[in-house]
Amino acid sequence: IIIVNSLSKNLGISGWRIGYVISSHDIREQVLKLNQHIITCAPTILCMYVEKYHHKMIEHTSRQISKLLVKRESVKKYMDKINIQYLSGSATFYFFVSIEDFPGTDNDFSNLLLIKNKIAVVPGSAYGKSTKRYVRLSIGTENIKTIYASLNKIKKTINISKFDRNALLKKIKEWNY
Numbered sequence: 001i002i003i004v005n006s007l008s009k010n011l012g013i014s015g016w017r018i019g020y021v022i023s024s025h026d027i028r029e030q031v032l033k034l035n036q037h038i039i040t041c042a043p044t045i046l047c048m049y050v051e052k053y054h055h056k057m058i059e060h061t062s063r064q065i066s067k068l069l070v071k072r073e074s075v076k077k078y079m080d081k082i083n084i085q086y087l088s089g090s091a092t093f094y095f096f097v098s099i100e101d102f103p104g105t106d107n108d109f110s111n112l113l114l115i116k117n118k119i120a121v122v123p124g125s126a127y128g129k130s131t132k133r134y135v136r137l138s139i140g141t142e143n144i145k146t147i148y149a150s151l152n153k154i155k156k157t158i159n160i161s162k163f164d165r166n167a168l169l170k171k172i173k174e175w176n177y
Contacts, residue, residue, distance in 0.1 A: 099133055
């Protein structure tokens, strides 16, 4: 058995990257060899902080996590209600929303949504080929009312039958300063 996990988001320290591996000694040694070539070390001060305050961090963030899971379930039910398709998940602060019916690319969709509605999403293609007909929508910081209103605008944008890519590109150029 090999367990690989992250402390960063689980403990509310997402700006810092730190994780762990639980496995046999031989497996850990191989993972360490690979890790040495992928990333540099986690900051010493962060390792010391997490070691000292791990249990307190869990105590303080468990309420936030519980609230986020309730919020996630509410958003999921709302998307089901207004017939927005998404990839299922159970414990994240984001959804991958399907834009299958949108006539352009995920980049087109993201740019159009930002320019017309001031809603920022991440094109799914940033996460690989399997999510290129999706956008990533974060629900972490916005209130539920704003999320619902944004989902209604996202639904309208998904359902448009055509858009002018040249006009969109022109608008994007105007935004670049």
